Amino acid sequence: MAEKIIIATDKAPQAIGTYSQAVKVGSTVYLSGQIPLDPATMQMVSDEFSAQVVQVFDNLTAVCEAAGGSLSDIVKLNIFMTDLSNFATVNEIMERYFSQPYPARAAIGVKQLPKGSLVEMDGVMEI
Structure with a gap:
């Protein structure tokens, strides 16, 4: 079995x-779920949905970069x-962070x- 490497960064919220x-594991990175915590304060960034989505993508970005990859x-x-009912908002914000192929x-x-x-959000990254 391939070696497991733990990815950690202070640019994303610490595990709670x-x-x-x-x-x-190998070239695959399994990303744990990220919620909209500010990594510096470990507090919720906002009560507003779109601000939360942006923070989650920023947190995922930080973990991806710590693993040697990107979104x-x-x-x-x-x-x-x-x-x-917030599905359309997620799509709109996701377009700022991702390009095709999605x-x-x-x-x-x-x-x-x-x-x-x-x-x-959580995910799987292949680098």
């Missing part, structure tokens, strides 16, 4: 549970939202997310 920000290396993105993606409606977040 028993997990790593990301784990690299464009994400091949699978999972988006969890407490209100699926990663495979799932958008999932959930009842609740950690710390009262409105959105969480």
Whole structure:
């Protein structure tokens, strides 16, 4: 089995549970879920959905870069939202961070997310 390398950066929120920000195995990086915490304060960035989405993408960017890649290396993105009516907003903001070819993606409606977040994202990156 390939060696597991733990990815950690102070440019993204520290883990709030028993997990790593990301784990690299071979050329694949498994990104843990990111919620819209400000990495410096570990507080929710805003109550506003679009500001939360931007912070989540910024947090994912920091973890991708710490692993030696970028958002464009994400091949699978999972988006969890407490209100699926925000789907169009996610698409609009995602276009600022990604260009074609887009990663495979799932958008999932959930009842609740950690710390009262409105959105969480995780993914798989191939570098």
